[in-house]
Amino acid sequence: MLYWHYEAEKNMKKKVTFADLARKTGFSKTTISRYFNNADSLSLETQEIIRAAVEELGYKENKLARVLANGRTEIIGVVVPSLYMHYYAYLLSHLLQVGEEYGYKFIVFFSDEDRDTEKKYLSELMAYNVEGLIMISHVTPSKELSKLNVPVITIEREDQFVNSVNANNYQGGLMATRHLVDIGCEVLIHINGDLLTTSPAYGRIRGFREIAEKSGLESREYLTRLGIKYRDIRENMIPIFEDIEKNYSGKKKGIFVSNDTSANVLLNLILQKYNRLPDDYKLIGFDDSPISWEAVMPFSTIRQDTRAIAEDAMEMLVRMMDGRKHRIPIISKSLIHHVIDTELIIRSTTEKKENNE
Amino acid sequence: MLYWHYEAEKNMKKKVTFADLARKTGFSKTTISRYFNNADSLSLETQEIIRAAVEELGYKENKLARVLANGRTEIIGVVVPSLYMHYYAYLLSHLLQVGEEYGYKFIVFFSDEDRDTEKKYLSELMAYNVEGLIMISHVTPSKELSKLNVPVITIEREDQFVNSVNANNYQGGLMATRHLVDIGCEVLIHINGDLLTTSPAYGRIRGFREIAEKSGLESREYLTRLGIKYRDIRENMIPIFEDIEKNYSGKKKGIFVSNDTSANVLLNLILQKYNRLPDDYKLIGFDDSPISWEAVMPFSTIRQDTRAIAEDAMEMLVRMMDGRKHRIPIISKSLIHHVIDTELIIRSTTEKKENNE
DNA sequence: TTGTACGCGTTATCAC
DNA sequence: GTGATAACGCGTACAA
Numbered sequence: 001m002l003y004w005h006y007e008a009e010k011n012m013k014k015k016v017t018f019a020d021l022a023r024k025t026g027f028s029k030t031t032i033s034r035y036f037n038n039a040d041s042l043s044l045e046t047q048e049i050i051r052a053a054v055e056e057l058g059y060k061e062n063k064l065a066r067v068l069a070n071g072r073t074e075i076i077g078v079v080v081p082s083l084y085m086h087y088y089a090y091l092l093s094h095l096l097q098v099g100e101e102y103g104y105k106f107i108v109f110f111s112d113e114d115r116d117t118e119k120k121y122l123s124e125l126m127a128y129n130v131e132g133l134i135m136i137s138h139v140t141p142s143k144e145l146s147k148l149n150v151p152v153i154t155i156e157r158e159d160q161f162v163n164s165v166n167a168n169n170y171q172g173g174l175m176a177t178r179h180l181v182d183i184g185c186e187v188l189i190h191i192n193g194d195l196l197t198t199s200p201a202y203g204r205i206r207g208f209r210e211i212a213e214k215s216g217l218e219s220r221e222y223l224t225r226l227g228i229k230y231r232d233i234r235e236n237m238i239p240i241f242e243d244i245e246k247n248y249s250g251k252k253k254g255i256f257v258s259n260d261t262s263a264n265v266l267l268n269l270i271l272q273k274y275n276r277l278p279d280d281y282k283l284i285g286f287d288d289s290p291i292s293w294e295a296v297m298p299f300s301t302i303r304q305d306t307r308a309i310a311e312d313a314m315e316m317l318v319r320m321m322d323g324r325k326h327r328i329p330i331i332s333k334s335l336i337h338h339v340i341d342t343e344l345i346i347r348s349t350t351e352k353k354e355n356n357e
Numbered sequence: 358m359l360y361w362h363y364e365a366e367k368n369m370k371k372k373v374t375f376a377d378l379a380r381k382t383g384f385s386k387t388t389i390s391r392y393f394n395n396a397d398s399l400s401l402e403t404q405e406i407i408r409a410a411v412e413e414l415g416y417k418e419n420k421l422a423r424v425l426a427n428g429r430t431e432i433i434g435v436v437v438p439s440l441y442m443h444y445y446a447y448l449l450s451h452l453l454q455v456g457e458e459y460g461y462k463f464i465v466f467f468s469d470e471d472r473d474t475e476k477k478y479l480s481e482l483m484a485y486n487v488e489g490l491i492m493i494s495h496v497t498p499s500k501e502l503s504k505l506n507v508p509v510i511t512i513e514r515e516d517q518f519v520n521s522v523n524a525n526n527y528q529g530g531l532m533a534t535r536h537l538v539d540i541g542c543e544v545l546i547h548i549n550g551d552l553l554t555t556s557p558a559y560g561r562i563r564g565f566r567e568i569a570e571k572s573g574l575e576s577r578e579y580l581t582r583l584g585i586k587y588r589d590i591r592e593n594m595i596p597i598f599e600d601i602e603k604n605y606s607g608k609k610k611g612i613f614v615s616n617d618t619s620a621n622v623l624l625n626l627i628l629q630k631y632n633r634l635p636d637d638y639k640l641i642g643f644d645d646s647p648i649s650w651e652a653v654m655p656f657s658t659i660r661q662d663t664r665a666i667a668e669d670a671m672e673m674l675v676r677m678m679d680g681r682k683h684r685i686p687i688i689s690k691s692l693i694h695h696v697i698d699t700e701l702i703i704r705s706t707t708e709k710k711e712n713n714e
Numbered sequence: 715t716t717g718t719a720c721g722c723g724t725t726a727t728c729a730c
Numbered sequence: 731g732t733g734a735t736a737a738c739g740c741g742t743a744c745a746a
Contacts, residue, residue, distance in 0.1 A: 017723055028733045033725060043731065063484040065723030068425050068738050075464070083450045089440040096467050105481060107432070108465045110453050124462060127420040230651050261651075268653050275632065294587050294618075296625050296653050374739055385717050390741060400715065422739035425722050 016059040024053045036061070067129065076317070077125035079109045079118065079137040084228055085261065086289040087304070088136060091155065094310035095134060102318055104131070111137045126150065132317045135162075138199075151320035153313045158198045163320070165313040165338045166200040172302040172342035173207020173256070176284045179300070179344055180254030181215045183352040185282055187251045188212045188219040191240060191266070192258035193226055201258070204286060208256055218251075226262050233265045241269045254282045254350075260289035260301055267299055267349065283349040292347070299349040302342050309340050373416040381410045393418070424486065433674070434482035436466045436475065436494040441585055442618065443646040444661070445493060448512065451667035452491060459675055461488075468494045483507065489674045492519075495556075508677035510670045515555045520677070522670040522695045523557040529659035529699035530564020530613075533641045536657070536701055537611025538572045540709040542639055544608045545569045545576040548597060548623070549615035550583055558615070561643060565613055575608075583619050590622045598626045611639045611707075617646035617658055624656055624706065640706040649704070656706040659699050666697050 018032040025032070027046065034041055035050045042050075053059075067073050076099055083089045096106050107128065109121040118139050125133065126148065133150055138157035145152045146161040154164040180188055190208040195201055205221070212219035222243075226236045244253065257263035263285030270281055277283070277297060285292055288303035316338065375389040382389070384403065391398055392407045399407075410416075424430045433456055440446045453463050464485065466478040475496050482490065483505065490507055495514035502509045503518040511521040537545055547565040552558055562578070569576035579600075583593045601610065614620035620642030627638055634640070634654060642649055645660035673695065 015723090019723080029724080030726095030733055030735095031731085034732085037725080041731070046731080060480065061484045062486070062723055063481075064421055064425050064430070064486055065738095066725070067421050068740095069723075069725040071725095071738080073421070083440065083446040086443075089446045093440040093467055096465060100466070105464050105466075105485070107462050108453065109457070109462075110450055123417065124420075127418045128462070129419065129421055230647065264651060268651075271653050290587065291648070291651060294621060294625075294648060296628050372739090376739080386740075387718080387742085388716060391716085394741080398715070403715080419739060422722095423741075425724090426739075426741040428722085 015062070016057045017062070020057055021050065021053050021059060024057060025049050071129070073129045073131055074104055075107055075128060075130045076104045076132045076134060077107050077109070077122075077128075077130040078134045079111050079121060081137045082110055082112050082228075085259075086291070087259075087287050087306070090306045091136065091310060094307050095314065098310050098314045102314060111139065113139070115139050122148065131321045134313060134317065151317055153317045153320075155309060155313055156200050158196070159200070159335075159337060160198065161335070163316060163336045164200075165309050165316065165340065167304045167309060168339045168342050169200050169203030170207045171203075172286060172304075173204040174211055175207075175342065175344045176204075176256045176286065176302050177208045177211035177215075177254075179284065179346070179350060180256060180282055181211060181217065183254070183282060183350055185252050185254030186217060187248050187253050188215065188217050189222070189244065189248075189253055189255045190220070190258075191222045191226075191237075191255065191262065194223050204256075204258060220248075226258075228261075230261070230265065233262050234269075237262065237265045237269060241266060250280065252280045252282070255284070257283070257285050260285040260287045260292040260299075263299060263301070264291045264295055267295060267297065271297065277349060281349075288343075288345055292345075297349060298347040300347045301345050303345050304342055305340055312338050312340060372419070373414045374419070377414055378407065378410050378416060381414060382406050428486070430486045430488055431461055432464055432485060432487045433461045433489045433491060434464050434466070434479075434485075434487040435491045436468050436478060438494045439467055439469050439585075442616075443648070444616070444644050444663070447663045448493065448667060451664050452671065455667050455671045459671060468496065470496070472496050479505065489678045491670060491674065508674055510674045510677075512666060512670055513557050515553070516557070516692075516694060517555060518692070520673060520693045521557075522666050522673065522697065524661045524666060525696045525699050526557050526560030527564045528560075529643060529661075530561040531568055532564075532699065532701045533561075533613045533643065533659050534565045534568035534572075534611075536703070536707060537613060537639055537641065538568060538574065540611070540639060540707055542609050542611030543574060544605050544610050545572065545574050546579070546601065546605075546610055546612045547577070547615075548579045548583075548594075548612065548619065551580050561613075561615060577605075583615075585618075587618070587622065590619050591626075594619065594622045594626060598623060607637065609637045609639070612641070614640070614642050617642040617644045617649040617656075620656060620658070621648045621652055624652060624654065628654065634706060638706075645700075645702055649702075654706060655704040657704045658702050660702050661699055662697055669695050669697060 018029045021032045022029045031042065031046065032050060035047060039047055078095065080088050080092050099106055107125060107130065111118045111121060118137060130150065133148065133152045135145060135152060135154045136157065142154060142159050142161040152162045154162050156166050177188060190205065192205055195205065222240050224236065226233045257266055263283060267283055270277060283299055285299055285301040288301045292299050292301045375386045378389045379386045388399065388403065389407060392404060396404055435452065437445050437449050456463060464482060464487065468475045468478060475494060487507065490505065490509045492502060492509060492511045493514065499511060499516050499518040509519045511519050513523050534545060547562065549562055552562065579597045581593065583590045614623055620640060624640055627634060640656055642656055642658040645658045649656050649658045673693065
């Protein structure tokens with residue numbers, strides 16, 4: 001019941017510390033510390049002596065001790081809903097990439113779950129003295145996050161009481177819908193979940209609604225929970241598809257679906273029924289997830305620039321964390337909500353064929 | 358240039374420590390410590406007094422100080438290649454989930470990169486005194502990992518000198534190929550990267566080869582680097598597809614593709630050319646990635662049980678970490694390589710239509 | 715059941 | 731340039 005193989009048992013010896021280096025070189029621990037934090041303040045000779053000792057003894061830095069002494073963990077906490085939605089996977093991946101460039105490490109939690117579990121995660125993070133927090137999960141209200149006494153940034157979730165970075169969902173909704181109008185659709189249809197108006201993604205609905213009204217065209221919203229798993233989404237999409245088939249047959253339909261995963265489900269239903277995309281179906285998704293271009297028929301979508309979102313979030317968080325280090329923390333009383341532009345990506349599902357400009 | 362909003366500035370006061378609790382209650386710091394680690398050793402009365410003080414002062418535990426004193430960080434380091442391949446995203450997600458059940462937290466690094474960068478990540482992790490390491494990234498040779506003086510588990514990568522958990526790739530290769538034989542294919546084709554024989558995934562090639570030889574059927578291997586991005590894979594897949602079209606037209610082809618992302622690319626090429634899957638094309642992928650069932654035509658594949666892999670890896674790692682805590686670390690000199698079964702998933706791309714049993 | 719004293723490995727402060 | 735010493739917050743012998 002004991003399973004640890006490793007190369008050299010002799011490595012098991014205790015770790016080398018500043019004290020060891022001090023003893024070896026004849027300098028004090030203070031000088032050793034300076035060697036690592038402010039080498040220039042030492043004579044070249046001294047530096048060389050210590051360098052040699054570090055190498056010979058095989059010293060490895062101990063961040064924990066440093067943290068206890070100076071308080072800087074260089075750790076950021078992240079709570080993500082899950083990686084089942086590609087969007088989150090990309091976002092996380094970019095966040096870590098950018099964060100590492102700033103020299104931060106990340107303790108990551110996944111939390112699809114209830115508020116209590118997430119609360120536990122949050123206090124764990126606080127116990128490790130994380131310097132900042134990035135919240136993508138949406139189960140904990142921003143009001144509570146704001147009480148956490150640590151810099152917090154949220155991304156694409158309710159953000160009433162905290163700083164945040166979000167995609168310009170409204171703009172995306174406008175662009176998607178306007179595009180459907182532009183290519184000559186006669187009926188505008190929007191499929192989305194039953195979102196709260198405080199959710200940033202609700203902007204997609206507002207955008208759709210605004211253009212739909214302005215256009216004067218017939219329009220329809222299907223706002224009902226679709227789910228996040230393929231099966232569930234399919235289950236819920238079938239009746240919607242049937243309803244569309246029944247009520248809008250013959251008319252040129254422009255359908256804007258809330259996200260690419262769901263858009264792909266609908267596209268599959270259409271293709272499986274007709275074996276091709278009929279001319280009276282125009283489809284656009286949201287996110288620019290891989291599925292939008294990996295499908296047999298790559299479909300139009302609104303691109304979220306996750307890289308830009310990650311960069312913006314990190315930059316903002318770093319400022320907040322830096323501000324905190326001053327003797328008197330610099331604090332902005334006004335909240336900051338950054339909004340990152342989206343982009344219209346036109347693919348084969350919304351190309352106009354028989355229409356002229 | 359100062360961006361930190363938070364609810365209550367008064368929270369900014371210094372953190373409550375054991376010393377504060379001791380002062381407040383009149384007990385010693387030791388007693389406070391016992392309250393958290395071994396409450397039963399205190400009188401109920403004492404417990405209650407301390408509990409009240411904890412609540413009143415709003416004490417929050419400080420793991421870092423505890424770690425410095427007792428050495429247990431409860432942190433595991435993970436290095437993942439990227440989240441661009443769904444497989445890794447799922448694996449990571451399961452690892453964190455299982456690890457949290459054991460009470461561990463994870464510092465996560467993504468590393469597509471060179472060995473030097475990864476080396477830096479590894480020493481960062483060591484500097485934080487992580488208790489264990491899970492390596493999924495494959496750029497650092499296992500020989501080096503074994504020298505790290507910390508329990509290490511690798512997953513689906515070269516593992517000559519460390520303990521590991523892998524899917525039964527060989528079994529998967531056998532099953533996929535045998536299935537193609539069973540449904541009456543006349544030519545067996547395998548598409549894969551130019552893998553090293555030390556890579557666990559090479560087992561897929563071995564499995565294919567074995568059945569191909571036994572069957573006596575005509576067979577062909579396309580072993581060349583495909584890439585991990587859709588575009589690249591498509592670029593590389595086109596000539597292969599053309600070659601297959603040219604050389605094996607008219608014959609019933611059973612094609613086993615190394616992973617679902619690539620299989621989907623090939624399926625798209627076929628569907629885009631024929632607008633349906635011709636009867637003489639039988640296709641099977643590997644991994645059971647979402648794309649395998651989210652495609653218009655869900656395709657057959659070999660399922661990797663990432664949940665089981667994650668559980669097994671964590672269980673093994675926990676044992677190694679526990680063994681290490683004994684006064685004399687318990688160490689197994691023999692390496693352990695666990696292998697997790699795979700499963701054949703039959704979908705529409707390998708159904709036999711015109712054949713009888 | 716409770717307390718004393720020291721250690722964990724580094725940084726900060728002040729002195730020389 | 732360099733050093734002594736006191737933190738940092740908690741765990742743990744050992745003692746009472």
